[in-house]
Amino acid sequence: MSLPQILFLVVGVITLGAAVAVVTSRNVLHSAFLLALTFFGVAVLYVLLDTPYLAAAQVLVYIGAISVLIIFAIMLSRKVAAPDLVQRNSQWLLSLIVAVLLFGVLAYLTLQTAWPAAKQALGVDAIGGLGEAFVGTYALPFEVVSVVLLVALVGAIIIARER
Amino acid sequence: MQVLDDLWIRIAVWFRGLLESFLPPWAVQLTMDVLGILLLIVLGIVVVLAFTYMERKVIARVGDRIGPNRAGPFGIFQAIADAIKMLTKEDVTPTNADRWLFLAAPIVVIIPAVLLYAVLPLGRGMVGVDLNIAVVFVVAMGGIPILTMLMAGWASNNKYALLGAFRTVAQLISYEVPMVVALLTVVLLAGTMSTVGIVEAQASFPFALVTPVAFVVYMLAGLAELNRTPFDLLEADSEIVAGYFIEYSGMKFAMFFLAEYINLFMVAGMITTLFLAGWQWPILPSWLWFLIKVVLVIFLMMWIRATFPRFRIDQMLGFAWKALVPLSLINLFLVALVAKVLEPGWVRTGVLFVSNLALLAGAIAIMAQVARKREERARAAGEAAIKRYYGSEVR
Amino acid sequence: MQDNYGFLGLYLLIAIAFPFVALGVAYLLRPKRPAPVKSSTYECGLETIGETWVQFKAQYYLYALVFVVFDVETVFLYPWAVAYNRLGLFALVEALIFVGILVAGLAYAWRKGALRWM
Numbered sequence: 039m040s041l042p043q044i045l046f047l048v049v050g051v052i053t054l055g056a057a058v059a060v061v062t063s064r065n066v067l068h069s070a071f072l073l074a075l076t077f078f079g080v081a082v083l084y085v086l087l088d089t090p091y092l093a094a095a096q097v098l099v100y101i102g103a104i105s106v107l108i109i110f111a112i113m114l115s116r117k118v119a120a121p122d123l124v125q126r127n128s129q130w131l132l133s134l135i136v137a138v139l140l141f142g143v144l145a146y147l148t149l150q151t152a153w154p155a156a157k158q159a160l161g162v163d164a165i166g167g168l169g170e171a172f173v174g175t176y177a178l179p180f181e182v183v184s185v186v187l188l189v190a191l192v193g194a195i196i197i198a199r200e201r
Numbered sequence: 202m203q204v205l206d207d208l209w210i211r212i213a214v215w216f217r218g219l220l221e222s223f224l225p226p227w228a229v230q231l232t233m234d235v236l237g238i239l240l241l242i243v244l245g246i247v248v249v250l251a252f253t254y255m256e257r258k259v260i261a262r263v264g265d266r267i268g269p270n271r272a273g274p275f276g277i278f279q280a281i282a283d284a285i286k287m288l289t290k291e292d293v294t295p296t297n298a299d300r301w302l303f304l305a306a307p308i309v310v311i312i313p314a315v316l317l318y319a320v321l322p323l324g325r326g327m328v329g330v331d332l333n334i335a336v337v338f339v340v341a342m343g344g345i346p347i348l349t350m351l352m353a354g355w356a357s358n359n360k361y362a363l364l365g366a367f368r369t370v371a372q373l374i375s376y377e378v379p380m381v382v383a384l385l386t387v388v389l390l391a392g393t394m395s396t397v398g399i400v401e402a403q404a405s406f407p408f409a410l411v412t413p414v415a416f417v418v419y420m421l422a423g424l425a426e427l428n429r430t431p432f433d434l435l436e437a438d439s440e441i442v443a444g445y446f447i448e449y450s451g452m453k454f455a456m457f458f459l460a461e462y463i464n465l466f467m468v469a470g471m472i473t474t475l476f477l478a479g480w481q482w483p484i485l486p487s488w489l490w491f492l493i494k495v496v497l498v499i500f501l502m503m504w505i506r507a508t509f510p511r512f513r514i515d516q517m518l519g520f521a522w523k524a525l526v527p528l529s530l531i532n533l534f535l536v537a538l539v540a541k542v543l544e545p546g547w548v549r550t551g552v553l554f555v556s557n558l559a560l561l562a563g564a565i566a567i568m569a570q571v572a573r574k575r576e577e578r579a580r581a582a583g584e585a586a587i588k589r590y591y592g593s594e595v596r
Numbered sequence: 597m598q599d600n601y602g603f604l605g606l607y608l609l610i611a612i613a614f615p616f617v618a619l620g621v622a623y624l625l626r627p628k629r630p631a632p633v634k635s636s637t638y639e640c641g642l643e644t645i646g647e648t649w650v651q652f653k654a655q656y657y658l659y660a661l662v663f664v665v666f667d668v669e670t671v672f673l674y675p676w677a678v679a680y681n682r683l684g685l686f687a688l689v690e691a692l693i694f695v696g697i698l699v700a701g702l703a704y705a706w707r708k709g710a711l712r713w714m
Contacts, residue, residue, distance in 0.1 A: 045605075067355060071302065074348055085601050094337040095671045102344020102377075103664040106370060109351050110657045113367075165333065165394065169679030172672065173687040180690065183672060184697040191665045191701040195710050198654050198661070234603055238610050291627050296635045308615040315611040319604060330603045337674055359637050371656055374663040381670045389677040448637070452622030456615055515713035518659065522711045526666075526702065530695060537680065537688050 046086055053079025066112055074105040091165050205486040210326055213237075241318045241329055249462040250280035255496075256503050263507035287458075290451035295358065298448065302356035307449065307456035310349040313342040314460040314467070321470045322397050324480045324488030336384055336394040339471060340377070343426065346460065347373050353457070354445035365444030368514060372425055372432060375518050379525035380422035386415040386533050387475045390540065400479030406550045407478035414532040414557045416476045418525055423468040425521070427461070430506040432517060469498040528564050535560065658710040662702065669698050 039047075056075040063069045077100040084093035172180045204211075213233070220229045254269065254277065261268030269276030294303055319329035320338055332338055347370055354366020388394055390411060391402035399408075409416040425432040428444075446457045473479055473494040480487035512520070535556060543549040676683075676691055705711055 065299075068302070071305075071348070071352060085605075090332070090601065091334050091337065091675070094334050094341045097341035098337060098344055099664075099667055099671055102341060102347060103374070103660070103667040105348055106351065106374060107657070107660045107664055109348075109355075110370075110660045113355075114654055114657050165675050166392075166679040166682070169675030169677070170683065172676055173679075173683060173690045177690055180672065181693055181697070184669070184694045187665045187668060188697050188701045191662065191698075192704055194661045195658065195705055195708055198658055199708065199710070234606055235610070238607050242610065242614060288622050289625050289627075290622075291629065292622065293630075293634055295637050296632070297637055308619070311615045311618075312608075312611045315614055316604075316607060319607050329607065330600050332600055332604070337671075357637075367656055371659050374660060378663060378666045378670075381667070385670060385673055385677050388674060389680045392678060392681045394674065394678055451626055452619050455622075456618065518713055519711065522659075522662070522702070523706065527699075530699065534688070534692060534695070537691070540680070541685055541688055 042086060049079055049082045070109050070112060074101050077101050206325060242315055245318050245463060249459065249466055252462055252466060252499060254280045259503040260507050287452055287455040292451040292453060295448050297358040299356040302352050306349050306353035306356060307453040310346055310460045311456045313345040314463040317342050317467045320396050322400055322474060322479055323491055327488060328397055331395055331397045333395050335396040336388055340381055350445045357448035359448050362445050362447045369428060369445060372517060375521035376422040376425035379418050379521060379529040382529035382533055383415040383419040386412055386536050389537055396474050400474055400481060403478040403481060407476060409476040411550050411553050412536050412557050414561050418529045420472060423472060424502060427465055427468055429502060431509040431512050433511055469495045472498050524568060532560060655713060662705055665701060
C-alpha cells in the first residue's frame with residue numbers, strides 16, 4: 039500500500055468511528071461535537087483527494103458554522119441538553135432500514151458510474167478556474183444558490199419567530 | 202544588508218547541507234520539516250510570552266503604574282515565572298463537569314491556533330507552507346475555537362461559563378462576516394489567496410492605502426475576534442467573572458491563555474500581511490520589517506484596550522450586522538468596480554484611497570446621525586416621564 | 597497530493613501532540629490534593645441554584661442562522677475574487693446580483709427584528 043492509501047484508511051476509520059459514535063452516544067451534545075470531528079475527517083479526505091479549497095470550505099462552513107448552529111439548536115430546545123436523555127424512540131428500526139437502503143442505493147450508483155477521472159493533478163490555478171466557472175458556465179446555478187440561501191434565511195426567521 | 206536579509210535561509214541551507222552529508226534524502230527532508238515546525242511552534246510561543254509581558258507593561262504605563270518589575274531587570278522574566286507557575290499549579294475539575302469534554306476543550310483550542318503559524322510569511326522566502334488557499338485556511342482554522350468555547354462553556358456546568366460562551370460565540374460569528382468580506386476585498390485586489398502572493402502584490406502600494414475601509418473593518422473585526430477591548434464582553438469581570446474558561450486552572454487554563462495570545466499574534470500578523478505589505482519595504486531586513494509592523498499593530502491594540510470602555514452586547518452585535526457588514530459589502534463592490542474600470546497604478550490607488558475615505562466619512566456621519574436621533578428620543582421620553590410624574594413642568 | 601499538504605499533515609500531527617505533551621508535563625509536576633469544596637462549581641461562595649443546562653433564548657439561534665448564510669456566500673465569492681482580474685464587467689454584475697439577493701435577506705432579518713437584541 040502506498041502512503042496516501044494508508045492515510046485514507048486511517049482517516050476513513052476515524053471519520054466513520056466518529057460517525058458511529060454520533061449515532062450511539064447517549065448525550066446529544068457529545069453527538070454534536072463528534073459530528074464536528076466527522077466533518078473534520080471528511081475535510082481531510084478532501085485534502086487527500088487533492089481538493090484543498092473544498093476541504094477549507096468544509097471546515098469553514100460545517101465546523102465553523104453548521105456545528106455551531108446545531109449546538110445552539112440543541113441548547114434552545116428545552117431539556118434536550120440534559121445529559122441523561124434517552125436518545126432512542128420507537129422508530130429507530132425504521133430509520134435504520136431507511137439508512138441502510140439509502141447507503142445501498144448510493145453505493146450502487148457510485149460503483150455503476152464511470153467517473154471521469156483527471157489523469158494529472160489540477161493546475162495551480164484550480165480556484166481561479168472555479169471562479170471563472172461560477173460566473174461563466176454555471177452562472178445560473180450560482181445565482182440560484184443565492185436564492186436558496188435567501189429562502190433558507192427567510193423561512194428560518196419565520197419559524198424561529200413563531201415560537 | 203543582503204546577508205542579513207536571508208540570514209535564516211542561509212542557516213537553513215547550511216544545516217541541510219550538514220544533514221545531507223550523513224542522511225538519505227528523504228530523512229533530510231523529514232528532519233528539516235520537523236525541525237522547521239518545532240522551531241515555528243517554539244519561537245511562536247516565546248514571542249507570545251514576550252507579548253504578554255509587553256501587554257502588562259503597556260497597560261501599566263498607560264494607567265500610570267509600573268507593571269511587572271520584580272522578576273529580573275524590569276521584570277522581563279515575569280512571563281517565564283508565569284509559565285512555571287502554570288505548569289506547577291494544581292488542576293481542578295469541577296465535580297459537576299462533563300469530564301471528557303472538559304478535558305477535550307483546552308486540547309482542541311490550541312491545535313488550530315498553532316496550525317495558523319504555518320501560513321504566515323515571516324520574511325522573504327520564510328513561510329512554513331505557501332498554500333494557494335492560505336486566506337481561507339486562516340478563516341477556517343479561526344472558526345474552530347468557536348466550537349471549543351461552546352465545549353468549554355457547556356462542559357464546565359457553570360452558569361457564568363455557559364453565559365460567557367454564548368456571548369462570545371454570538372460575537373465571534375457576527376464579526377466573522379465583515380472580517381471575511383474585508384478579506385475578500387484584499388483577495389480581489391491581489392488576485393490570489395496565497396499569503397505570499399498577497400504580500401508580493403503590495404510591492405508598490407500597501408493595501409491599507411488602497412482600501413482603508415477594508416483595513417479599518419478588518420482591524421475592528423480582528424479586535425472582536427480576539428475578544429479584546431472594546432469587545433471584551435466575555436471577560437466582563439463585573440458581570441460574568443471571566444467567561445467560558447472560568448472553571449479551568451493550571452495547564453488547561455494555560456492552553457486557553459496561550460491560544461488567545463497566539464491568535465493576537467496571528468491577527469496582527471495577518472493585518473501586517475494583508476494590509477501593511479508584510480515583510481516588504483526597503484533598507485531593513487525583511488523579517489525585521491515584519492516583526493516591527495506586528496509589534497506596532499499589537500501596540501495599537503493594547504493602546505485601544507487601555508483607552509476605550511466596553512460595548513454593551515446589543516450595541517456590539519448591532520454594530521457588526523448593521524454597520525460593518527453593509528459597509529464592508531459596499532466597499533467590496535466599490536473596489537471591484539474601480540479595479541475593473543481603471544488600470545493598476547497611481548491613479549487607481551488615488552481614486553480608491555479617496556473614495557474609500559469618503560465612504561468611511563459617510564458611514565461615520567450616518568452612524569453619528571442615528572446615535573443623535575436615539576439620544577434625542579431617549580431624552581424626550583425621559584422628559585415626558587418626568588412631566589407625567591409631577592403633572593407639570595418641573596426642572 | 598501536493599507536498600504542501602504533506603507538510604501540513606506533519607504539522608497537524610505535531611500540533612496535536614503539543615497539548616498532550618504540555619498537559620502531560622503538567623500532570624507530572626503539579627500537586628494533587630483534591631477537596632470537595634475545591635471542585636465545587638465556581639459561584640460567589642454559594643451553592644449554584646437550579647440547572648446550568650437550561651434553555652437559551654432564540655436570539656442566539658437567529659444570529660447563527662444569518663451567519664451560516666453569509667458564510668456559505670463567502671465560500672462562493674472567494675474563487676470569484678481570485679479570478680476577478682481575468683473576468684469581464686459581467687462578472688461584477690453577476691456577483692452584485694448574488695450578494696444583492698442575500699442583502700435582501702439581511703434587510704428582511706433587520707426589519708423583522710431578528711438582529712435586534714432583546
